[in-house]
Amino acid sequence: MREILKAESKISYLVHNSNVRRWGNxxxxxxxxxxxxxxxLSGYRKPATFVARLRNGIEVPLEARQRHEFKLMFMNHEYIWPIPNKKLNGVIIDLGANVGFFTLWASLRYPHCKVLSFEPFPRNYEVLVQNIARNSLNNCHAIQCAVSGKTGEVVFGLETTIENPTEPHIVEAKGADGRHFFTVPCLNLDDIMEKRSLQTVAFLKIDIEGSEYDVLYNLSDANYRKIQRIGMETxxxxxxxxxxxLRAFLQEKGYKTVEVTPHLVxxxxI
Structure with missing residues (x-):
């Protein structure tokens, strides 16, 4: 069985990373x-901020430092391929929304769905809100909070020595050199789904720098039955x-899982 999974993942990796497919996307x-x-071709220097214009008119201001995340979404279709391409009905949840590339893509692809975008980092959240407002996306809602295994508050540590930091990490204790710390509210996924009376989550996207285990290992079976699809980095x-x-755990919960590329599930x- 393990050999079958390895072969399946290798085939998915080769197809997923085809340059023809990526540029076609x-x-x-x-x-x-x-x-x-x-x-x-300019080395992402001219202009300093490039405004990508999607086919439906949505505009995405893009700096050079954001190009990797942009490519993952709009070239690789990172979080949703190769899940069977059925029409999504229900709410789309974006955990770790960053500046909103997945949120904008989901609004482009599934305009009939409500998108709930969670981002704890103030700098990213500010840009996320601007991107939603710039495009008048009434079906997208940004929430500034972390999502983990329990509701409360968490402390994030941010490396201040790297240029243009965008990926804060939850830390156990303060005191490390070269870090900036900030505290943000935190919700668990059960509370999010129950407080918003969510009956169907069409797609759950997760990119939360290691907290995916706390989120998924602590989610109730009742709410797992409401989640149709998951795309995540691990x-x-x-x-x-x-x-x-984690894949074995989710298979026990009734999901088919594929590791498309290393750490992309x-x-x-089913």
């Missing part, structure tokens, strides 16, 4: 894809908090 998504190509820490263990109910 970009052309399908962007109205001004040729300008993006010229921006790439990190490996120990015997329980690793990609293989897609799941859907």
């Amino acid at each position: 970009l052309i399908r998504n962007l109205d001004n894809w040729w300008d993006f190509f010229l921006w790439k 990190e490996d820490f120990d015997e329980r908090r690793n990609t293989r263990s 897609h799941c859907w109910r």
Whole structure:
């Protein structure tokens, strides 16, 4: 069985990373894809901020430091491929929304769905709100909080020595050199779903720098039955908090799982 999973993941990786497919996705998504190509040729320097214009008119201001995350979403379709391409009905939840690339893509692809976007980092949250407002996306709602295994508050540590930091991490204690700390409210996924009376979550996207284990290992069976699809990035820490263990756990919950590339897992109910 393990060999079958390895072969399945290898095939998915090769198809997922095809340059033809990636640029085909970009052309399908962007109205001004040729300008993006010229921006790439300039070394992402001219202009300093490139405004990507999606086919439905949505505009995405893009700085050079954000190009990797942008490509993951609009070229790789990072979080939703190769899940069976059925029409999504229900709420889409974006955990770790960053500046909103997945949120904007989901609004483009599924305009009939409500998108709930959770982002704890103040700098990213500010840009996320601006991107939603700039495009008058009434179906997208940004919430500034972390999501983990329990409701309360969490302390984030942010490396102040790296240029343009965008990925804060939950820390156990303060005091490390070269870090900036800030405290944000935190919710668990059960509370989010219950307080908002969510009956169907069409898609759950997770990119929360290791907190995926706390979120998913603490979610109730009743709410698992409401979640149709999951796309997430994972990190490996120990015997329980690793990609293989999480996939096995989700399979027991009734999901088909595929590791498309290392640490990128897609799941859907079977």
